[in-house]
Amino acid sequence: MVPLVAFQLLSAALFAIGIYGVMARRSAVLIVMSIELMLNAVNINLIAAASHLDGSGRWANFDGQIIAIFIITVAAAEVGLAMAIILRMYRNRSTVNVDEINLMKW
Amino acid sequence: MSWFLFIILAVFTLGGGLGVVVTRNVVHAALFLLVSLVAVAGLYLILFAEFLALVQVLIYGGAIIIVLIFAIMLTRTAEYPYISDNRQWPLAAVAAAAVGVVLGAAFLDNNHLQTAPNSPAFADLANSLFTTWAIPFEVASLVLLVALIGAIIIARAGEDNS
Amino acid sequence: MVWAWLIPVISFAVVPLIILFGKRLPGKGSPLAILAILAGFAIFWVVFAGFLSAGPETEGCDIGVGTKVLTCNFQITWFEAGIPGADTSGFDRIEIAWGITIDPLTVSMLGLATFVALMVQIYSLGYMHGDPRMDWYYAFHALFIASMLTLVLADNFLLLYVAWELVGLCSYLLIGFWHERPEPREAAKKAFIVTRIGDVGLLVGILLLWSHVGSFSMSETFAAVAGGELSDGVVTASALLLFLGAMGKSAQFPFHVWLPDAMEGPTPVSALIHAATMVAAGVYLVARAFPIFSASDTAMLVVATVGLITALGAATIALVATDLKRILAYSTISHLGLMMLSLGAAGYTAAIFHLLAHGFAKALLFLGAGSVMHSTEELDVRKMGGLRKVMPVTAILFSIGALSLGGIPILAGFWSKDEILIAVNNHLNPVFIVLTLLTAFLSALYMARAMFIVFYGRFAEQFEHVHDAPPTMSITMGLLAVFAVLFGLVALNWPGAFDGIGYFIIYEKGHGLEFVIWLAAVSTVLAIGAFIYGYLAYARKSVNLEGARRKFAWPLKVAEGKYYVDELYQWTIDRVVMSLSRFVAWVDRALVNDVGINGPGDVTRGLGEKLKYHVTGYVYSYVLVMALGLVGLAIFWWLVSR
Numbered sequence: 006m007v008p009l010v011a012f013q014l015l016s017a018a019l020f021a022i023g024i025y026g027v028m029a030r031r032s033a034v035l036i037v038m039s040i041e042l043m044l045n046a047v048n049i050n051l052i053a054a055a056s057h058l059d060g061s062g063r064w065a066n067f068d069g070q071i072i073a074i075f076i077i078t079v080a081a082a083e084v085g086l087a088m089a090i091i092l093r094m095y096r097n098r099s100t101v102n103v104d105e106i107n108l109m110k111w
Numbered sequence: 112m113s114w115f116l117f118i119i120l121a122v123f124t125l126g127g128g129l130g131v132v133v134t135r136n137v138v139h140a141a142l143f144l145l146v147s148l149v150a151v152a153g154l155y156l157i158l159f160a161e162f163l164a165l166v167q168v169l170i171y172g173g174a175i176i177i178v179l180i181f182a183i184m185l186t187r188t189a190e191y192p193y194i195s196d197n198r199q200w201p202l203a204a205v206a207a208a209a210v211g212v213v214l215g216a217a218f219l220d221n222n223h224l225q226t227a228p229n230s231p232a233f234a235d236l237a238n239s240l241f242t243t244w245a246i247p248f249e250v251a252s253l254v255l256l257v258a259l260i261g262a263i264i265i266a267r268a269g270e271d272n273s
Numbered sequence: 274m275v276w277a278w279l280i281p282v283i284s285f286a287v288v289p290l291i292i293l294f295g296k297r298l299p300g301k302g303s304p305l306a307i308l309a310i311l312a313g314f315a316i317f318w319v320v321f322a323g324f325l326s327a328g329p330e331t332e333g334c335d336i337g338v339g340t341k342v343l344t345c346n347f348q349i350t351w352f353e354a355g356i357p358g359a360d361t362s363g364f365d366r367i368e369i370a371w372g373i374t375i376d377p378l379t380v381s382m383l384g385l386a387t388f389v390a391l392m393v394q395i396y397s398l399g400y401m402h403g404d405p406r407m408d409w410y411y412a413f414h415a416l417f418i419a420s421m422l423t424l425v426l427a428d429n430f431l432l433l434y435v436a437w438e439l440v441g442l443c444s445y446l447l448i449g450f451w452h453e454r455p456e457p458r459e460a461a462k463k464a465f466i467v468t469r470i471g472d473v474g475l476l477v478g479i480l481l482l483w484s485h486v487g488s489f490s491m492s493e494t495f496a497a498v499a500g501g502e503l504s505d506g507v508v509t510a511s512a513l514l515l516f517l518g519a520m521g522k523s524a525q526f527p528f529h530v531w532l533p534d535a536m537e538g539p540t541p542v543s544a545l546i547h548a549a550t551m552v553a554a555g556v557y558l559v560a561r562a563f564p565i566f567s568a569s570d571t572a573m574l575v576v577a578t579v580g581l582i583t584a585l586g587a588a589t590i591a592l593v594a595t596d597l598k599r600i601l602a603y604s605t606i607s608h609l610g611l612m613m614l615s616l617g618a619a620g621y622t623a624a625i626f627h628l629l630a631h632g633f634a635k636a637l638l639f640l641g642a643g644s645v646m647h648s649t650e651e652l653d654v655r656k657m658g659g660l661r662k663v664m665p666v667t668a669i670l671f672s673i674g675a676l677s678l679g680g681i682p683i684l685a686g687f688w689s690k691d692e693i694l695i696a697v698n699n700h701l702n703p704v705f706i707v708l709t710l711l712t713a714f715l716s717a718l719y720m721a722r723a724m725f726i727v728f729y730g731r732f733a734e735q736f737e738h739v740h741d742a743p744p745t746m747s748i749t750m751g752l753l754a755v756f757a758v759l760f761g762l763v764a765l766n767w768p769g770a771f772d773g774i775g776y777f778i779i780y781e782k783g784h785g786l787e788f789v790i791w792l793a794a795v796s797t798v799l800a801i802g803a804f805i806y807g808y809l810a811y812a813r814k815s816v817n818l819e820g821a822r823r824k825f826a827w828p829l830k831v832a833e834g835k836y837y838v839d840e841l842y843q844w845t846i847d848r849v850v851m852s853l854s855r856f857v858a859w860v861d862r863a864l865v866n867d868v869g870i871n872g873p874g875d876v877t878r879g880l881g882e883k884l885k886y887h888v889t890g891y892v893y894s895y896v897l898v899m900a901l902g903l904v905g906l907a908i909f910w911w912l913v914s915r
Contacts, residue, residue, distance in 0.1 A: 209901070
């Protein structure tokens, strides 16, 4: 039997990998992929908790799974929008390298 | 048996994730992501969340990876096969490790739960989703619609300008 | 009798109608207001008749133990607050009701208010004829009378306070009705602010009572006071705080300064609000809360003393004032002081009796003054004289009012004044009765002065072409005059249900008509003497006043300067209040605003100005800082929670 904490540690590790990707990669597409990793880490955590807690606990049994469904929904929307933005960026500046995009600098 | 499966899937998940963040080739990164996401679907299965596993494979493994590969194809540049990390990557590695340690420590600190995973009935999940969560569900559809329209507008407006 | 609540509600209902549609209605909506108050007056008679015939078995009514006081309560819940389902007698839950209570005091006030309001509104048809804002005038009038009736009907202090503030608002609006001129504007502000000082006391008093009783209901409060549940200190303090409100509304010294200035409003307004009804609200309040006052000897003495000071001081000013309306205003203040004095002397019946008698007579006098002013457009009595030649009806009616108020026997004022004198004589120090008699004499004297100087004596030629009052004005004055003459007869025991006012408006126990011969004789002699002297001095001019003027030059100057109370207030405001305000304003600007509010903003913006050059602009840098911040926060919370 795999205890809940094993899944949680796995999700923590995946989240750390994802956030490293967001902070270190130069390609906008790769950053989006890293964000997907982070979202998956969260989903693992939620679903593991949903499966290990019964309805008498602090969370109802399905709530973790249902929130995971919503996260997947939002992730799909987010990827669609992110891709549109990346395409737009590529068309305007002929690059997806975030090193070359620093419009937020003063 | 479940430990065996868990370790295999964890290796694939983390290995795929590491591959996404270290490989220099963008297309390889996308394929590593696919490996990681399918392994996560396997994890859902050993947690008895069959529906979520199905959704994970369909949406992540199917739709999102396809979209990402399309994006890679449409934004192809000469540097794609050997894209590098930015200058702050060592610092980023430290920060990411710290986040992981903090999260892991928090989880270990609250490790009281020793129950076995159980399996909620599929029909109950559907019931809950369409009764208790009906309004968030509708809002989520609206979010998807808005995102769809927004993506189209953002992508099209560029054509008009250039 | 249950339908008594309709009396104010009808008038409330016509207010929005007049405001919205007044411009398109015939007479600018004035008939609506008059019909509303006429309906109220009719209902008053129904209520009065029902009240006299009702027995203790009537639904909602009960009869006081050992007395014949019949009190009827009807209420609906307005709102509740506190713990649902808890007991309303404690502090866990309060229930605020829109309730009415009907007892003899309320019935009397209803009658006075509806009758005078009806007369004044009809009178205003003539007086305000052609005014471009007639609709607003009648809307304010209707709102005022509705509020006033609510005030006298209210069975809890909260509703009373709401109505109390509403009449104050209407007073403000009507004093400042001709706001194109500066004086009414200033007078309206002054009236509002001065009464407001007293209102704060009233509110604090109500809340103090609530905090000890747990209910706003008057009957419960009085029961608690009578049951000795409140300490003496609380009873005295709340009585004095309530009296502060009454002082503001009833223009008692030192809050009397607003009432003379309020004469800048239209004269019918002065007659209704600033003579007969609203200013009597203070007296009404003290009478209504009499169980609280009578439980505290200190409060009673304060009420009596303030009343006497006000009565005497205002009477002396009235004697030297030169503006006809201001003479009447100071006379009003003086008589309100007499009512307070009477209440302080436990003369409950006498005070209310005088309130009613004075209300009819003073309304008549004001309407008479309004008639003079309407025709001559002059208010300075020194320029008038012999006006009875050109306006005989007004002259006769005004004289009736003056004689009634002056206390000439068998007219209304005589009876009520006599009751007050008996009460003062029975319950207070002999000093009080002497000064009260002096006030009564001065009262007759200034009424004689006003009457003779304006309507008798040598005719002032410039008023050759003035006309007498139009029918709407003279008829209403005539009706009021009937009351000013005959109202005193309610003191007598008549056959039928009515046993005389001594058995009707009673507190604890009733009494028949008291008649102390020597007091009646002295006061009658004083009153008649005053009128004869006034006739000789002001109409015949056979008494030379110049000598007396020279002899009493100094006191005369002080009285003409109104005891310099206004100047004292002005000095206080200029020197004390303004410098304090300047200091507070400085604290607000320099400390609160510049340092406290703009300070953090300036620091943030200054830091931003410096730091913005060090921003890389890379999103991943921001994410890095976020991640480090997350770790930092986690460690912080771990340290804190350990």
